[in-house]
Every structure is written in C-alpha cells, then in structure tokens.
Amino acid sequence: MASNEEILAGLAEIVNEETGLAPESVEMDKSFTDDLDIDSISMMTIVVNAEEKFGVRIPDEEVKNLKTVGDAVNFISGAQS
Amino acid sequence: MPRKVVITGLGATTPIGGDVPTMWANSLKGVSGARTIEADWVQKYELPVTFAAQATTPASEVLSRVEAKRMDPSTQFAVIASREAWRDSGIEDFDHDRLAVAFATGIGGVWTLLDAWDTLQAKGPRRVLPMTVPMLMPNGPAAAVSLDLGARAGAHTPVSACASGTEALHLGLDLIRSGKADVVMCGGAEAAIHPMPIAAFASMQALSRRNDEPELASRPYDLARNGFVMGEGAGALVIEAEEHALARGARIYGELAGTSVTADAYHITAPDPGGLGATRALKAALFDARVQASDVVHVNAHATSTPVGDKPEYVALKAALGSQLDNVAVSATKSQTGHLLGASGAVEAVMTVLAVYERTVPVTINLDNQDPEIPLDVVTSERKLPSGDIVAISNSFGFGGHNAVIAVKNV
Numbered sequence: 001m002a003s004n005e006e007i008l009a010g011l012a013e014i015v016n017e018e019t020g021l022a023p024e025s026v027e028m029d030k031s032f033t034d035d036l037d038i039d040s041i042s043m044m045t046i047v048v049n050a051e052e053k054f055g056v057r058i059p060d061e062e063v064k065n066l067k068t069v070g071d072a073v074n075f076i077s078g079a080q081s
Numbered sequence: 082m083p084r085k086v087v088i089t090g091l092g093a094t095t096p097i098g099g100d101v102p103t104m105w106a107n108s109l110k111g112v113s114g115a116r117t118i119e120a121d122w123v124q125k126y127e128l129p130v131t132f133a134a135q136a137t138t139p140a141s142e143v144l145s146r147v148e149a150k151r152m153d154p155s156t157q158f159a160v161i162a163s164r165e166a167w168r169d170s171g172i173e174d175f176d177h178d179r180l181a182v183a184f185a186t187g188i189g190g191v192w193t194l195l196d197a198w199d200t201l202q203a204k205g206p207r208r209v210l211p212m213t214v215p216m217l218m219p220n221g222p223a224a225a226v227s228l229d230l231g232a233r234a235g236a237h238t239p240v241s242a243c244a245s246g247t248e249a250l251h252l253g254l255d256l257i258r259s260g261k262a263d264v265v266m267c268g269g270a271e272a273a274i275h276p277m278p279i280a281a282f283a284s285m286q287a288l289s290r291r292n293d294e295p296e297l298a299s300r301p302y303d304l305a306r307n308g309f310v311m312g313e314g315a316g317a318l319v320i321e322a323e324e325h326a327l328a329r330g331a332r333i334y335g336e337l338a339g340t341s342v343t344a345d346a347y348h349i350t351a352p353d354p355g356g357l358g359a360t361r362a363l364k365a366a367l368f369d370a371r372v373q374a375s376d377v378v379h380v381n382a383h384a385t386s387t388p389v390g391d392k393p394e395y396v397a398l399k400a401a402l403g404s405q406l407d408n409v410a411v412s413a414t415k416s417q418t419g420h421l422l423g424a425s426g427a428v429e430a431v432m433t434v435l436a437v438y439e440r441t442v443p444v445t446i447n448l449d450n451q452d453p454e455i456p457l458d459v460v461t462s463e464r465k466l467p468s469g470d471i472v473a474i475s476n477s478f479g480f481g482g483h484n485a486v487i488a489v490k491n492v
Contacts, residue, residue, distance in 0.1 A: 020147035044211040051207070 001080055002054065007073045014049045018042050028070035036069075056080055083258045087326050087492060088334045090170025090319030091431045092162040092268070096312050096418050099138025100165055104428075105435050107417070108443035109463065113296035114418050115310050122276045129283045132295035133274045134312040134419025151212055152225060153190035154272035158315035158424070159222035160229055163266050166317035167230060171331060172264065181234035181262035182227045183253040184317075185245035185269040187423025187479070189219030192275055222270045222315075234262040242479030243383075244342075245269050246316060246426025250487050251340035253320050263325045268317035269427035279311060285350070287387060299420075300447035301384035301391055301413035302455050309385040312419030316427030318434065334438045338472065338490040339370025345482030352390060356397030358484045359476065363401035366486035372472050374402045377409055377488075379442055379466055379473035381433045382457075384413035385420050394476060395455045410464050411457045412436070413445040426477035430487060433475040437489050440466040 002010065012026035019042055032038045038046070043066075047058050050072070056079035058066075066072045091101045096114025098104030114134035123131050140149055140157035149157055163184070193216040200208050215221060220238040227236035235256070239248040246269025253265035282288050289308035291298035299310040320337050343365065345358035352359070367374060380398065384391050398406055414432055421428055436442045445459050466473075470491060477485045 018147070018150070020145065041211045041215075048208060048210065 004073050004077055007054065007076050008069070010053050011050060011069065011072060014046050014053065018045050018049070026069055028068065028073065030069050031067055032069065050076060054080060085323035086254055086257045086320050086337045087323050088318055088337055088434050089321050089326050089331045090166040091334065091434060092164065092166030092169060092317035093315065093428055093431050094136055094138055094158050094161045095314040095421070095428055096134035096136060099136065101169070101431060105432070108414060108432055109441060111444040111446045112417055113299070113446060114312065115295040115298055117295055118274070126276045126280065128276060128279055130279055130288045130290055131292045132298065132310070133279070134310050135274055136314045151216070153193040153216045153221055155186055155190055155270045156216070156221045156225045158272055158313070159184055159268060159270035160225050162268055162270070162315035162317035163226045163229065166266065166268070166319050170319040172319070172329070175264065177231045177233045179234055179263040180230060180232040181253070181256050181265045182223050182232045182236040183239065183249040183256065183265055183267045184223035184226050184236070185239045185249040185423050185427065186219055186222055187240065187242050187245050187271055188273045188278065190217035190221055191273050191278060193217040195275060195277055226266055230266060232266060240423070241483035241485065242481055243420065243422050243425055244477040244479035244483035244485040245423035246428070247430065247475060247477035247485035247487055248342055248483070249427060250318065250320070250337060250430055251342050251485055254337055254340050257320065257322050264319065264321045266317060267320055267427070268315060269424040270315035271422040271424040272313045273422060274311050274313050282311065289386065297447055299386045299416050301382070301386045301416050301445065302451055302457065302459055303448050304450040304452050306386045306388060306391065308387055309415065310419035312421040312425070314421055314428065315424050316431045318427065318430055333492050334434045336490040336492050337487065338372065339366045339368070339488040341365035341369055341486050343484045345484065347482055350480045352393040352478060354393055356393040356400065358482060359394060359397035359478060360400040362484035362486045363397055363474070363476070366474065366488045367401070370472065370488035370490065372488060372490065374405045376470065376472040377402055377405060377474055378471045379433070379436050380409055380411045381429045381436070381473070381475040382411050382413050383476045383478045385415055391452070392455055394478070395457055398457070407458065409458060410442050410460045410466065412443045412460050414443050416446045416448070426475065426485060429475045429477070433473045433487070433489050436466065437471060437473045437491050442466060
C-alpha cells in the first residue's frame with residue numbers, strides 16, 4: 001500500500017511525463033483543468049498510466065469527479081485498500 | 082494572367098541531413114543515407130531487407146519530450162521541416178486567415194497505428210492511449226503544422242502514395258492562384274521504416290535486398306538496380322503570392338511556375354510502360370508554367386531504382402521534351418536519400434528549387450553501368466546550370482497511377 005505522499009509523488013511523475021509540468025507544481029489542492037491546464041485527452045492518459053502504476057481501476061464515470069489532484073490521490077488510496 | 086507564386090522558405094529533415102544546408106551540401110557531394118537498421122525487430126521478424134535510409138537527426142534532438150509524445154514520427158518530421166521553412170521565409174506579421182497548409186503523406190501514422198494494435202493485443206483496450214486517433218490519422222502532419230503556425234485558411238492532406246509530396250505543391254499553387262490563400266506551407270512527411278511496411282514492400286519485390294552493401298543499394302538507372310531503399314523524413318516549402326513576398330522584401334528562391342497531376346488509369350501499381358500518363362503530366366506542367374520544352378535544363382527525376390520504374394520515366398521525358406532532353410542535366414537524388422515515399426516529392430522539390438537558385442545540381446551516386454535503354458545525361462559530378470532564364474522540373478509517380486510534376490523558374 002502506498003501512502004498518500006507516495007501516491008502524490010507518483011502522480012506528479014505521471015503528470016510531468018505527459019505535460020512537462022514540474023512535479024512540484026502538482027499539489028493536492030490544484031485543479032487538473034483550471035490550475036494545471038490539463039485537457040481531457042491528457043487526463044485520460046494520466047488516468048490510464050496511474051491505473052498501471054498503482055494497480056487500481058479508475059472507472060470512466062469516476063474520472064469526471066477527480067477535479068483536483070487530491071481527489072485523485074484519495075481515490076487511488078481508497079481503491080488500493 | 083494567374084497570380085504569380087514564388088518560393089520563399091525551405092525546410093527538410095532527411096537521411097542525408099537534418100536541415101536544408103546539411104542536406105544540400107551532402108547532395109552536391111554525393112553521400113548515401115542507407116544503413117543497416119539497428120533495431121531488434123529486424124532479426125525478430127527475419128525481415129528479408131535489413132537496411133533503410135533513416136533520418137540523420139532523431140526528432141527527440143529537435144522537439145521537446147512533451148511535444149514529441151503527442152505526435153506520430155511522421156508528424157514530428159513534418160513539424161521539424163515546416164519550422165525550418167517558416168524561419169527561413171522570414172515571415173513575421175501575417176494574416177492567419179490567409180495562411181494555408183498542404184502537407185502530404187503517403188501512409189500516415191503507421192507507427193502509432195501498429196503500436197496501438199500491439200498494445201491492444203498485449204494489454205487490452207484500456208491501455209490504448211487516448212491520443213491514438215489524432216496521432217495515426219493521415220491528416221495528422223497537416224493538422225499539427227496548421228496548429229503550430231496558426232494557419233487558418235485550411236489544412237489539406239493530399240494522399241497519392243509516392244506522388245503525395247509533389248501533389249501538395251500542386252494544391253498549394255491552386256490555393257494561391259484561386260485567391261483562397263496568400264501563403265501556403267507545402268510539404269510531405271513519411272515515417273514508415275517499421276517492420277510491417279518493410280515486409281509488405283519486400284513482398285511485392287519493390288525493395289532492394291542488397292543487405293551486405295546498403296550504401297550501394299539505391300542505384301537508379303544502373304544495370305544492377307534491383308529495387309528501392311526505404312527512406313524517411315520530410316520536406317517543406319513556403320510558397321507565397323509574388324505580391325505578398327515583394328511587399329515584405331522577401332528573399333525569393335524561384336517561381337513555382339506550373340504544376341500538374343494526371344492519372345494513368347492503367348494498373349494499380351505498374352507504371353504505364355509507354356509513360357503516357359507521365360508524358361501528359363510533363364506537358365501539362367510546362368503548359369501551366371507558360372514555358373517551352375526548350376527552356377528546361379534540369380530534371381530531378383522520380384527514379385526510384387526499380388528495374389521496371391526507371392525506364393518509363395525516360396520514355397515520358399523523351400516524349401515531352403524531345404531533342405531538348407540532350408541538354409537536360411538529370412539528377413536521381415533517391416540514390417542518396419532512398420525513397421521517402423509521400424515525402425519524396427517535397428524533399429526533391431527543395432533540391433530542385435535550390436538547383437535553380439544556386440545554379441548547381443545534386444549528383445547521382447552508384448551509377449557504374451548506365452542502362453543503355455535509358456540514355457539520359459545523368460549528373461554524377463559537380464555540374465553548373467546555364468545563366469539566363471531556366472526551368473527545372475521535378476517528377477513524382479505513385480502507386481495508383483498518380484503522376485505529379487512541378488516546374489520551377491528562376492526569378
């Protein structure tokens with residue numbers, strides 16, 4: 001089980017890989033669309049890569065609820081337990 | 082009189098140089114871009130052809146990682162070449178609504194398509210990435226170039242196999258003459274050095290199998306020619322209404338005086354042995370350019386180095402240019418670059434324009450024993466073009482019976 005800190009770091013790595021954004025800019029309260037300017041195609045790529053990295057399934061209907069980085073970290077953390 | 086259209090910017094990334102100055106210098110020297118492919122898939126699939134002419138400069142050295150991730154290799158090449166051409170044109174202030182794109186490809190995003198298929202089989206549908214469709218679509222290069230430049234007068238993708246790159250110039254000329262645009266970024270891109278296209282081209286006996294001597298394999302007009310060599314890369318040309326170029330004091334390489342496209346309607350892959358479609362295309366391009374056969378001094382030939390392809394082009398040149406053909410310096414630059422398929426016409430157009438501008442022509446390598454049935458004046462060492470008004474022609478022919486020709490004049 002990864003801690004929330006580990007999930008955040010892993011997610012930041014995935015976001016950096018996809019968008020080039022600095023990993024430290026990926027913070028819990030940041031909105032994927034409004035703050036990080038991530039479009040829907042990049043978001044789906046990030047979701048698919050996160051599924052592989054953390055060994056979880058993030059259903060398509062759940063993705064729209066992942067508005068902030070924190071939402072994603074919490075969802076992944078919950079799905080792992 | 083139709084609007085006069087001039088060429089003001091050139092770009093290229095090819096197997097003999099990752100930019101125009103390098104490619105041009107090498108083309109005058111005579112170098113081969115063909116090498117053994119260093120990839121595990123050559124052995125894995127036991128490919129009958131183990132070499133190709135790969136681009137000298139990997140896209141990763143030019144584009145950022147994030148940029149490259151969202152582009153198929155064919156689109157990466159298109160963006161690299163078009164950025165060079167755009168910088169070269171010196172255009173700064175312009176009306177985005179009057180800039181169009183005509184960027185061709187023969188095959189499109191074949192790497193993306195087949196990688197996604199491999200992913201689907203190995204890992205299931207969830208792992209097929211959401212960018213797959215925009216990356217594999219054949220209009221991907223044109224769309225990416227339009228996005229990159231902010232070109233809003235339309236982004237077009239002529240697809241006519243190995244005539245595609247030349248057809249892009251044909252379309253670009255039309256767009257300016259008809260008043261739909263003032264400037265067009267024309268070009269062609271291809272990135273198909275992948276095991277499946279190699280297997281498919283080899284299966285139809287189109288590729289040279291000179292695996293032990295890749296650099297000697299592409300030998301247009303030579304008696305020992307036995308097929309073409311796969312190449313990859315892109316060429317790009319900024320063409321512009323003359324009044325637009327003059328108003329901004331642009332450096333003008335030459336005039337895109339005329340173009341033409343015809344179809345053989347003879348056979349899906351074999352060229353018409355009488356070269357009739359190609360002859361009509363040549364005559365139509367000269368007519369469109371309002372020049373005579375006697376004005377032509379240089380031809381950048383399609384000449385792919387296949388046993389069946391090289392001769393009908395000679396027959397067509399003879400029919401269209403008559404006795405003037407004796408005074409025409411012919412370059413078969415695929416001897417150096419390999420065959421860039423849908424990008425070949427664009428790369429060869431760049432060389433043709435530079436030949437007129439610099440009055441010197443690229444050389445043909447590997448011509449040891451010229452086929453006596455093709456008695457062309459093939460340039461194998463440094464050759465200058467005459468002073469005064471001159472016309473140069475570039476031919477491209479594609480599977481499907483597509484013939485495309487451009488005629489370039491000095492200014």
